[in-house]
Amino acid sequence: MTRRQKRLSVIAAGLAFLGAATGLTFYALGQKASYFYMPADLTTASVQPGQRIRLGGLVEKGTIQRRQGATVAFSVTDTQKSVKVMYTGILPDLFREEQGVITEGTFGPDGVFVADSVLAKHDENYMPKEVADGLKAKGVWQESKSE
Amino acid sequence: MLFWVIAAILTLGASLAVLLPLAGGSKGASAAGDHDLEVYRDQLSELDRDAARGLIQPAEAEEARAEIARRILRLDNAEPAAKAAGPSTTTRLVATAAVLAVPLISWGFYGELGSPDLPSQPLSARLAKNPADSSVDELVARAEAHLAANPSDGRGWDVLAPIYLRLQRFSDAVAAYRNAIRLDGDSAARQAGLGEAIANAAGGIVSAEAQDAFEAALKLDPANPKASFYLAMGLAQEGRVPEATAAWQKMLSTLPQDSPWRGAVEQALSESANKAVAAGQPANEVDAASSMSPQDRQAMIEAMVASLDEKLRQDPRNAEGWMQLVRSYVVLGKADQARDALGRGIAVFGPDSEEARKFTAFAASLGLTATE
């Protein structure tokens, strides 16, 4: 091989590598990105059982039930629709009734959302951004101007 | 004054940092090529060290040495050194502009942003002030600091609770009374105070919780005027005006002549008399309305509420005003407007503020929720 050919083959290898990396990245984005829904969105969106999504809304008042062990059942609502969620594990410190929450997981065949992670709002001034936007879009929650 | 001295010294120092190098003696700068040469020399000596240590093979070292030598040869030593010109017009111009810019920008900007007359106020200094010079707030803060350190000082809570009440910090008053009761035991005054705090925290509504406290106070001291007064008030609020009137009249007959409660009871009686006429209306707003026709009265009340609304738009930081407005709308049967007023009130203080919580609790006590 001449020097020129060598250089070309090195460049070609580099480009092939970058192409493969790009392909992998976009494949992964298509496969692994999880969409965010509010309960009312689920009537229009088609979410298959087993498809990973994030479900956000408010923890509906009076729906938190502790089952045996560390399993908790509660409903997530956007005040229009609500969805029953099952979760096994330790709830975040800020998990309370009528507070914003984001759960991530999949729908079981019985229509109950089985969450493997639950995020609550992080502090007093902060509602999960998606939940706030979603509620605002539904006209349920109004942004308040402080001072 | 001290601040201005410090600011002047700082400005002077900063200006000198700009001025001195500009005014300084002429210094010739080295050409970049000289620096490169030094680096290459150092690389050569490093190469020798590595070769001596056996880190690289002699052939590689030779090759690398030749490469560095080629770099040295390529150096363009003809590059002129930077000019060490004497003070030219440009230099003077730039120097003047730069030196002037420092005080002008800083003083101009600071004038916009700063509060030069405001001294530091560390907490310890504020707490160390002579109590006589302190504001009530500061005295309270001192008491709070004391109680935070000694949370089981029941007497401290007992002293602080009525002060909270007077400062209209009702929820703090509730907590303080509860602590005092827990630590120093029940007393009629404490239970009555607790009831008053609970009622005021809810915007004057005597809730079941407040009633419990007042009843506990009466059990300890059947003659406690505060408890009797508020219990009657609760009756009036429930619409049992005749019973309330009877209770107040009974108080008038038993209270001593110099009791401070007489005035309050008399006022409450006259208001409840009015209320009997304008049933369901907030008593203090309808004094003049009692002699009007129902339509006129309705119009007048609405005008009054509208003016309160307007006043709150002008001066929104009035927690009592907002609660009054919300209650007025509820009483007028305008739930939507009440909800709107509640929302605006919460917006003024921020959804996480103490006031907002109070509003929400108050609204809930009126059977109103923010979102429906």
Next chain:
Amino acid sequence: MVEAGHFALVLAFALALVQTLVPLVGARTGNSRMMAVGGPVAVTGFALTVLSFATLATAYASSDFSVANVWENSHSLQPLIYKITGTWGNHEGSMLLWVLILTFFGALVAVFGGNLPATLRANVLAVQGAIGATFFLFILTTSNPFIRMNPAPIEGRDLNPILQDLGLAIHPPLLYLGYVGFSICFSFSVAALIEGRIDASWARWVRPWTLVAWMFLTGGIAMGSYWAYYELGWGGFWFWDPVENASFMPWLAGTALLHSAIVMEKRSALKIWTLLLAILTFSLSLLGTFLVRSGVLTSVHAFATDPTRGVFILCMLTLFIGGSLALFALRASRLTAGGLFHPISREGALILNNLFLTTATATVLIGTLYPLAVEALTADKISVGAPFFNLTFGPLMVPLLVVVPFGPLLAWKRGDLFAVAQRLMAAFAAALLAVLVTALFIDGTSAFAALGVGLAFWLICGALTDLAVKSGFGTVAPDVMLRRLVGLPRSVFGTALAHFGLGLTTLGIVGTLCFGTEKILSMRAGETVELSGQTLRFEGLYPSQGPNYSEDRGRFALLGADGSTTSEITSAKRFYPVRQMTTTESGIKTIGFSQLYLSLGDQATDGSVVVRVWWKPLVTLIWGGGLVMMAGAAMSLMDRRLRVGAPSRRRKPTGAVPSASLP
């Protein structure tokens, strides 16, 4: 004297403007006096920023609630240490810390840059001044920590409880030292572009700065990861949270820069690429600042959400990234290319490293920004989390880790892969042994686990092989070898240590992910739980009072083989009344390199408590490896070559640039 600090900040802004313009004009016109202004001004600006920061810290320490920022983020009952760390536990204060570090690095260039060519030094200080001026303006107009309140409120609103932790005291300063350290590399690159030439001393200057910045960034990320691990109570060490990614991207790019700067220094090759990488690394630091500070992300780190700030930082980002890249496009062709080399050589290995690292950076960047782009374009909300990064980042890292031991052993210009492979036989054998032992004796179910352990041992033994080969192990007498080992350049040790640390971190990650176990159960006092051979007994909940919180401490006894208590672990639920917030304090017991991790959940009405117990084998190695990497960077920094650097004054008395002390 709060206002003096405020004034000093404004004055520092004015000086930063002068520092930008005067040396720049001086370098263009060749006026040595104007160039000389940069040094003293940079040092004075630093002194003023120190004064400003010290004033704010004093206001925090003394609970001066007449300063709005103190009132918002402090409370008189907080322990003194958290009062002080609260200074940078909020948006405004942390931005002040940022410029403090920026001006500190600028002052270092001014003080130690006497041996730089005068125009390069002037241009570097000018670019630093420009970055500083923009950040000062940002602070003064959108995030001023010195806004006063009159009359002063009596009590503050308390620092966010999850930030009341020693981890927070160390994490941001380290992270910022890293982020901002790359600003020096950026300034050197832009200065070289402005001049249109790269001096030979350029790489010698950029490399130590890269090392310093990289060292602190490594520490900052490790500290942040450990903080999240024990404070958030979820037991995870890395969440692929956008804010974590924001610090990880500059680290990946900085690691690439660290390696390409070696090629540039030794071989004068890859000049243009190194320059671009330096610009990109700092751009990613700025992007990180934008992501964290503008509030576009959903995260624990978003202290504040304020659109004016976001727009300001976005403009800043456009100015610096766009400006420097435009300058690069204009000027890069004027820079000369360097020496040639064979693909199989030290240079080739370092290029491979750069290829993998920059691609990995790009995947992290895409994963971080993609949700924002999707939301902006389609209003769909998606999240890109660990599954995405495991699928893209993992496959990029594994081959990189496999080739790491080859790099330092290859010769410059043209290497002999076969000879290097022979030298690595011992390391390969050790790795193979580790795979077999893992598969046969520890866990034969997961091939991934066994291979992961093998990879970690391959890295660790590869680093040791590097040292052994360079000191002549097996070819010379032991005493000669020892003398040679001691005499090796510090940077050789640095490389070996850093790669060794990488192996430790890999081992920690593989151990925790593959062999970790967890149990979630509800426990009553007196009940025991057994996990991976450790037996724990729940002793009960005990209420307790802290300075500004109350807590329920759950006590657990770790039982020995005979049932006796060997040690006690405590996990607590804390309640902070001022913010009405509850936090979970995890209970951690370190056993060897592994940890037992306990987290308390809610209390049920029947008195039982939900408890989550993890066994995390080798987990401490994740951060221990980071420390070793830092030590490697420190070791490299001590290398004689980097200290000697450019021409000595001894040889060039006339060429010395005026010393940059205070006037």
